[in-house]
Amino acid sequence: MAKAVQTGQSTDKSVQLDDKDLAILRLLQQNARYTVKQIAEQVHLSTTPVHERIKRMEDQGIIKQYAALVDHTKINKGLMVICYVSLKQHNKTAGATFITAIQALPEVLECYNISGEFDFMLKVVAADMDDYYNFHVNKLSEVENLGNVQSIFVMGIVKQTHQLV
Amino acid sequence: MAKAVQTGQSTDKSVQLDDKDLAILRLLQQNARYTVKQIAEQVHLSTTPVHERIKRMEDQGIIKQYAALVDHTKINKGLMVICYVSLKQHNKTAGATFITAIQALPEVLECYNISGEFDFMLKVVAADMDDYYNFHVNKLSEVENLGNVQSIFVMGIVKQTHQLV
DNA sequence: ACTGAAAGACACAGACT
Protein backbone atom coordinates (compact mmCIF):
# COMPACT_ATOMS: atom_id res chain seq x y z
CA MET A 1 0.00 0.00 0.00
CA ALA A 2 1.23 3.44 -0.87
CA LYS A 3 1.42 6.23 1.67
CA ALA A 4 -0.87 9.23 1.57
CA VAL A 5 -0.16 11.92 -1.00
CA GLN A 6 2.12 14.60 0.35
CA THR A 7 2.41 18.24 -0.52
CA GLY A 8 5.69 19.16 -2.11
CA GLN A 9 8.09 16.78 -3.79
CA SER A 10 7.04 13.33 -2.77
CA THR A 11 9.71 10.76 -2.08
CA ASP A 12 7.40 7.77 -2.44
CA LYS A 13 8.71 4.83 -4.32
CA SER A 14 7.17 4.11 -7.71
CA VAL A 15 4.36 1.58 -7.77
CA GLN A 16 4.35 -1.35 -10.13
CA LEU A 17 1.97 -0.83 -13.04
CA ASP A 18 1.34 -3.33 -15.80
CA ASP A 19 0.42 -2.60 -19.42
CA LYS A 20 -3.31 -2.58 -18.68
CA ASP A 21 -2.86 -0.03 -15.89
CA LEU A 22 -0.77 2.19 -18.16
CA ALA A 23 -3.34 1.93 -20.95
CA ILE A 24 -6.09 2.95 -18.51
CA LEU A 25 -3.98 5.85 -17.19
CA ARG A 26 -3.27 7.02 -20.72
CA LEU A 27 -6.97 7.14 -21.54
CA LEU A 28 -7.98 8.86 -18.31
CA GLN A 29 -5.31 11.52 -18.76
CA GLN A 30 -6.73 12.26 -22.20
CA ASN A 31 -10.31 12.28 -21.07
CA ALA A 32 -11.43 11.76 -17.49
CA ARG A 33 -15.01 11.42 -18.73
CA TYR A 34 -14.44 8.14 -20.51
CA THR A 35 -16.85 5.63 -19.00
CA VAL A 36 -15.51 2.45 -17.48
CA LYS A 37 -17.26 0.62 -20.30
CA GLN A 38 -15.44 2.63 -22.99
CA ILE A 39 -12.10 2.04 -21.30
CA ALA A 40 -12.85 -1.67 -20.85
CA GLU A 41 -13.42 -2.05 -24.59
CA GLN A 42 -10.12 -0.38 -25.47
CA VAL A 43 -8.00 -2.38 -23.01
CA HIS A 44 -9.84 -5.65 -23.73
CA LEU A 45 -11.21 -6.33 -20.27
CA SER A 46 -14.68 -6.25 -18.77
CA THR A 47 -15.85 -3.38 -16.61
CA THR A 48 -15.20 -4.89 -13.16
CA PRO A 49 -11.40 -5.25 -13.36
CA VAL A 50 -11.12 -1.83 -15.01
CA HIS A 51 -13.19 -0.33 -12.22
CA GLU A 52 -11.01 -2.04 -9.62
CA ARG A 53 -7.77 -0.95 -11.25
CA ILE A 54 -8.93 2.67 -11.39
CA LYS A 55 -10.02 2.56 -7.74
CA ARG A 56 -6.64 1.06 -6.79
CA MET A 57 -4.72 3.77 -8.62
CA GLU A 58 -6.84 6.42 -6.94
CA ASP A 59 -6.21 4.89 -3.52
CA GLN A 60 -2.48 4.67 -4.16
CA GLY A 61 -2.43 8.33 -5.11
CA ILE A 62 -1.22 7.59 -8.63
CA ILE A 63 -4.30 9.41 -9.85
CA LYS A 64 -4.11 12.57 -7.74
CA GLN A 65 -7.15 14.36 -9.06
CA TYR A 66 -9.76 14.59 -11.78
CA ALA A 67 -9.82 18.16 -13.02
CA ALA A 68 -11.55 20.28 -15.62
CA LEU A 69 -8.85 22.23 -17.45
CA VAL A 70 -9.85 25.78 -18.26
CA ASP A 71 -8.55 27.91 -21.15
CA HIS A 72 -6.91 30.85 -19.39
CA THR A 73 -7.24 33.09 -22.44
CA LYS A 74 -11.04 32.84 -22.29
CA ILE A 75 -11.52 33.85 -18.69
CA ASN A 76 -9.49 37.06 -18.77
CA LYS A 77 -6.20 35.54 -17.70
CA GLY A 78 -4.43 35.84 -21.02
CA LEU A 79 -0.97 36.79 -19.72
CA MET A 80 1.40 34.12 -18.43
CA VAL A 81 4.62 35.07 -16.68
CA ILE A 82 7.53 33.00 -15.43
CA CYS A 83 8.89 34.67 -12.35
CA TYR A 84 12.19 34.06 -10.58
CA VAL A 85 12.55 34.90 -6.95
CA SER A 86 15.44 34.82 -4.50
CA LEU A 87 15.16 35.30 -0.77
CA LYS A 88 17.27 37.63 1.37
CA GLN A 89 17.73 35.06 4.10
CA HIS A 90 17.81 31.30 3.70
CA ASN A 91 16.98 29.94 7.12
CA LYS A 92 14.14 27.48 7.65
CA THR A 93 11.65 29.99 9.07
CA ALA A 94 12.19 32.48 6.26
CA GLY A 95 11.56 29.77 3.67
CA ALA A 96 8.42 28.54 5.39
CA THR A 97 7.01 32.06 5.61
CA PHE A 98 7.62 32.63 1.90
CA ILE A 99 6.00 29.32 0.98
CA THR A 100 2.88 30.08 3.00
CA ALA A 101 2.58 33.51 1.38
CA ILE A 102 3.00 32.14 -2.15
CA GLN A 103 0.47 29.37 -1.65
CA ALA A 104 -2.13 31.97 -0.68
CA LEU A 105 -1.71 33.97 -3.90
CA PRO A 106 -4.28 32.83 -6.49
CA GLU A 107 -2.28 34.34 -9.37
CA VAL A 108 0.53 31.86 -8.69
CA LEU A 109 -0.36 28.55 -10.32
CA GLU A 110 2.95 26.81 -9.76
CA CYS A 111 5.97 27.37 -7.57
CA TYR A 112 9.13 25.27 -7.57
CA ASN A 113 12.21 25.28 -5.39
CA ILE A 114 15.07 25.32 -7.85
CA SER A 115 18.82 25.01 -8.20
CA GLY A 116 20.88 27.93 -9.50
CA GLU A 117 20.99 31.67 -9.05
CA PHE A 118 17.39 32.03 -7.85
CA ASP A 119 15.59 30.13 -5.11
CA PHE A 120 12.12 29.74 -6.61
CA MET A 121 10.42 29.71 -9.97
CA LEU A 122 6.79 30.81 -10.21
CA LYS A 123 4.24 30.47 -12.97
CA VAL A 124 1.83 33.38 -12.75
CA VAL A 125 -1.28 34.27 -14.75
CA ALA A 126 -2.82 37.71 -15.03
CA ALA A 127 -5.35 39.53 -17.22
CA ASP A 128 -2.81 41.88 -18.81
CA MET A 129 0.31 43.94 -18.06
CA ASP A 130 -1.52 46.31 -15.74
CA ASP A 131 -2.89 43.42 -13.80
CA TYR A 132 0.53 41.77 -13.61
CA TYR A 133 2.17 45.03 -12.54
CA ASN A 134 -0.38 45.29 -9.77
CA PHE A 135 0.36 41.71 -8.68
CA HIS A 136 4.10 42.36 -8.74
CA VAL A 137 4.08 45.60 -6.79
CA ASN A 138 1.22 45.04 -4.35
CA LYS A 139 1.30 41.33 -3.72
CA LEU A 140 4.58 39.64 -4.61
CA SER A 141 6.88 42.47 -3.52
CA GLU A 142 5.00 42.71 -0.25
CA VAL A 143 6.02 39.19 0.75
CA GLU A 144 8.48 39.19 3.64
CA ASN A 145 12.14 38.45 3.11
CA LEU A 146 11.92 38.80 -0.67
CA GLY A 147 15.19 39.47 -2.51
CA ASN A 148 15.50 39.74 -6.29
CA VAL A 149 12.65 39.15 -8.70
CA GLN A 150 12.98 38.57 -12.44
CA SER A 151 9.98 38.31 -14.76
CA ILE A 152 10.01 36.44 -18.06
CA PHE A 153 6.96 36.88 -20.25
CA VAL A 154 5.41 34.00 -22.15
CA MET A 155 4.81 35.06 -25.75
CA GLY A 156 3.39 31.79 -27.02
CA ILE A 157 2.47 28.30 -25.92
CA VAL A 158 4.24 25.66 -28.00
CA LYS A 159 3.16 22.65 -25.97
CA GLN A 160 1.09 22.10 -22.84
CA THR A 161 0.13 18.64 -21.69
CA HIS A 162 -0.31 16.54 -18.56
CA GLN A 163 0.20 13.29 -20.40
CA LEU A 164 2.94 11.64 -18.33
CA VAL A 165 2.62 8.20 -19.90
CA MET B 1 -20.19 31.92 -30.11
CA ALA B 2 -16.47 31.48 -29.50
CA LYS B 3 -14.13 30.36 -32.23
CA ALA B 4 -12.47 26.96 -32.21
CA VAL B 5 -9.68 26.41 -29.73
CA GLN B 6 -6.30 27.13 -31.24
CA THR B 7 -2.93 25.66 -30.47
CA GLY B 8 -0.49 28.16 -29.04
CA GLN B 9 -1.38 31.41 -27.36
CA SER B 10 -4.98 32.05 -28.24
CA THR B 11 -6.10 35.58 -28.99
CA ASP B 12 -9.78 34.89 -28.42
CA LYS B 13 -11.73 37.46 -26.50
CA SER B 14 -12.86 36.51 -23.03
CA VAL B 15 -16.39 35.20 -22.76
CA GLN B 16 -18.88 36.64 -20.32
CA LEU B 17 -19.39 34.40 -17.31
CA ASP B 18 -21.76 35.10 -14.44
CA ASP B 19 -21.36 34.08 -10.81
CA LYS B 20 -23.10 30.75 -11.34
CA ASP B 21 -20.79 29.87 -14.23
CA LEU B 22 -17.74 30.74 -12.15
CA ALA B 23 -19.00 28.70 -9.22
CA ILE B 24 -19.51 25.71 -11.52
CA LEU B 25 -16.04 26.16 -13.05
CA ARG B 26 -14.48 26.38 -9.62
CA LEU B 27 -16.04 23.09 -8.58
CA LEU B 28 -15.17 21.26 -11.80
CA GLN B 29 -11.56 22.40 -11.60
CA GLN B 30 -11.38 20.93 -8.10
CA ASN B 31 -13.09 17.71 -9.03
CA ALA B 32 -14.28 16.85 -12.51
CA ARG B 33 -16.18 13.88 -11.04
CA TYR B 34 -18.70 15.99 -9.16
CA THR B 35 -22.13 14.95 -10.41
CA VAL B 36 -24.39 17.56 -11.94
CA LYS B 37 -26.66 16.99 -8.97
CA GLN B 38 -23.90 17.76 -6.46
CA ILE B 39 -22.97 20.92 -8.32
CA ALA B 40 -26.61 21.95 -8.63
CA GLU B 41 -27.01 21.78 -4.86
CA GLN B 42 -23.97 23.95 -4.22
CA VAL B 43 -24.89 26.64 -6.74
CA HIS B 44 -28.59 26.55 -5.81
CA LEU B 45 -30.01 25.51 -9.16
CA SER B 46 -31.61 22.32 -10.47
CA THR B 47 -29.73 19.89 -12.67
CA THR B 48 -30.97 21.12 -16.06
CA PRO B 49 -29.48 24.64 -16.05
CA VAL B 50 -26.24 23.34 -14.55
CA HIS B 51 -26.04 20.74 -17.28
CA GLU B 52 -26.71 23.38 -19.95
CA ARG B 53 -24.13 25.79 -18.54
CA ILE B 54 -21.45 23.08 -18.47
CA LYS B 55 -22.29 22.05 -22.05
CA ARG B 56 -22.08 25.69 -23.13
CA MET B 57 -18.67 26.19 -21.50
CA GLU B 58 -17.41 23.01 -23.15
CA ASP B 59 -18.66 24.17 -26.56
CA GLN B 60 -17.08 27.60 -26.11
CA GLY B 61 -13.77 25.95 -25.28
CA ILE B 62 -13.66 27.49 -21.81
CA ILE B 63 -13.43 23.95 -20.49
CA LYS B 64 -10.67 22.57 -22.70
CA GLN B 65 -10.45 19.09 -21.26
CA TYR B 66 -11.32 16.78 -18.40
CA ALA B 67 -8.12 15.10 -17.28
CA ALA B 68 -6.94 12.65 -14.68
CA LEU B 69 -3.85 14.18 -13.06
CA VAL B 70 -1.14 11.64 -12.32
CA ASP B 71 1.50 11.87 -9.58
CA HIS B 72 4.77 11.88 -11.51
CA THR B 73 6.76 10.64 -8.51
CA LYS B 74 4.74 7.40 -8.46
CA ILE B 75 5.21 6.37 -12.07
CA ASN B 76 9.00 6.64 -12.20
CA LYS B 77 9.13 10.22 -13.42
CA GLY B 78 10.40 11.77 -10.21
CA LEU B 79 12.79 14.30 -11.70
CA MET B 80 11.48 17.60 -13.04
CA VAL B 81 13.74 19.93 -14.99
CA ILE B 82 13.24 23.44 -16.32
CA CYS B 83 15.16 23.73 -19.52
CA TYR B 84 16.10 26.89 -21.43
CA VAL B 85 16.83 26.68 -25.10
CA SER B 86 17.99 29.20 -27.69
CA LEU B 87 18.08 28.61 -31.43
CA LYS B 88 21.01 29.31 -33.75
CA GLN B 89 18.81 30.83 -36.43
CA HIS B 90 15.55 32.68 -35.88
CA ASN B 91 13.78 32.50 -39.21
CA LYS B 92 10.25 31.15 -39.53
CA THR B 93 11.22 27.73 -40.89
CA ALA B 94 13.82 27.10 -38.20
CA GLY B 95 11.27 27.94 -35.49
CA ALA B 96 8.62 25.69 -37.00
CA THR B 97 11.03 22.76 -37.25
CA PHE B 98 12.03 23.16 -33.61
CA ILE B 99 8.39 23.31 -32.49
CA THR B 100 7.49 20.15 -34.38
CA ALA B 101 10.45 18.31 -32.87
CA ILE B 102 9.63 19.43 -29.31
CA GLN B 103 5.97 18.50 -29.58
CA ALA B 104 6.99 14.96 -30.49
CA LEU B 105 9.11 14.48 -27.36
CA PRO B 106 7.04 12.84 -24.61
CA GLU B 107 9.47 13.98 -21.90
CA VAL B 108 8.56 17.61 -22.64
CA LEU B 109 5.31 18.44 -20.87
CA GLU B 110 5.31 22.16 -21.54
CA CYS B 111 7.11 24.48 -23.91
CA TYR B 112 6.75 28.26 -24.01
CA ASN B 113 8.11 30.88 -26.34
CA ILE B 114 9.61 33.47 -24.02
CA SER B 115 11.14 36.92 -23.86
CA GLY B 116 14.73 37.41 -22.76
CA GLU B 117 18.05 35.71 -23.33
CA PHE B 118 16.63 32.33 -24.37
CA ASP B 119 13.95 31.57 -26.94
CA PHE B 120 12.06 28.74 -25.26
CA MET B 121 11.40 27.36 -21.81
CA LEU B 122 10.67 23.64 -21.42
CA LYS B 123 9.31 21.66 -18.52
CA VAL B 124 10.73 18.16 -18.72
CA VAL B 125 10.16 15.06 -16.58
CA ALA B 126 12.48 12.07 -16.33
CA ALA B 127 13.00 9.08 -14.07
CA ASP B 128 16.37 10.23 -12.68
CA MET B 129 19.60 11.98 -13.64
CA ASP B 130 20.72 9.18 -15.95
CA ASP B 131 17.41 9.28 -17.73
CA TYR B 132 17.55 13.06 -18.05
CA TYR B 133 21.13 12.94 -19.30
CA ASN B 134 20.01 10.48 -21.94
CA PHE B 135 17.16 12.79 -22.96
CA HIS B 136 19.49 15.78 -23.10
CA VAL B 137 22.23 14.15 -25.15
CA ASN B 138 20.28 11.82 -27.41
CA LYS B 139 17.00 13.62 -27.93
CA LEU B 140 17.10 17.35 -27.16
CA SER B 141 20.62 18.01 -28.46
CA GLU B 142 19.78 16.13 -31.65
CA VAL B 143 17.11 18.67 -32.57
CA GLU B 144 18.11 20.73 -35.61
CA ASN B 145 19.22 24.33 -35.25
CA LEU B 146 19.62 24.11 -31.48
CA GLY B 147 21.84 26.71 -29.81
CA ASN B 148 22.43 26.98 -26.08
CA VAL B 149 20.70 24.82 -23.49
CA GLN B 150 20.54 25.50 -19.77
CA SER B 151 19.01 23.06 -17.28
CA ILE B 152 17.55 24.08 -13.93
CA PHE B 153 16.61 21.25 -11.59
CA VAL B 154 13.45 21.30 -9.53
CA MET B 155 14.29 20.40 -5.94
CA GLY B 156 10.82 20.74 -4.49
CA ILE B 157 7.24 21.53 -5.44
CA VAL B 158 5.86 24.41 -3.37
CA LYS B 159 2.60 24.81 -5.25
CA GLN B 160 0.99 23.16 -8.24
CA THR B 161 -2.58 23.92 -9.21
CA HIS B 162 -4.80 24.43 -12.23
CA GLN B 163 -7.33 26.47 -10.34
CA LEU B 164 -7.59 29.59 -12.49
CA VAL B 165 -10.70 30.99 -10.81
C1' DA C 1 -34.06 30.72 -17.98
C1' DC C 2 -35.66 27.77 -14.84
C1' DT C 3 -38.36 23.43 -12.58
C1' DG C 4 -39.74 18.62 -12.43
C1' DA C 5 -40.28 14.16 -14.28
C1' DA C 6 -38.98 10.27 -16.86
C1' DA C 7 -35.96 7.04 -19.97
C1' DG C 8 -31.82 5.03 -20.74
C1' DA C 9 -27.00 4.46 -19.35
C1' DC C 10 -23.74 4.03 -15.87
C1' DA C 11 -21.17 2.93 -11.44
C1' DC C 12 -20.56 -0.20 -8.16
C1' DA C 13 -21.27 -4.46 -5.37
C1' DG C 14 -22.24 -9.43 -5.13
C1' DA C 15 -22.11 -14.35 -6.46
C1' DC C 16 -19.60 -17.20 -9.14
C1' DT C 17 -15.58 -19.41 -12.39
Place this chain on the structure above:
DNA sequence: AGTCTGTGTCTTTCAGT
Protein backbone atom coordinates in the same frame (compact mmCIF):
# COMPACT_ATOMS: atom_id res chain seq x y z
C1' DA D 1 -7.66 -12.18 -11.40
C1' DG D 2 -11.43 -12.33 -14.22
C1' DT D 3 -16.87 -12.62 -16.17
C1' DC D 4 -21.74 -12.01 -15.48
C1' DT D 5 -25.81 -10.05 -13.23
C1' DG D 6 -28.45 -6.83 -10.63
C1' DT D 7 -29.62 -2.39 -8.06
C1' DG D 8 -29.51 2.27 -7.18
C1' DT D 9 -27.97 6.59 -9.05
C1' DC D 10 -26.75 9.59 -12.62
C1' DT D 11 -26.94 11.94 -17.17
C1' DT D 12 -29.71 13.77 -20.50
C1' DT D 13 -33.95 15.04 -22.72
C1' DC D 14 -38.59 16.93 -22.87
C1' DA D 15 -42.93 19.13 -21.51
C1' DG D 16 -44.36 22.85 -18.74
C1' DT D 17 -43.91 27.49 -16.23
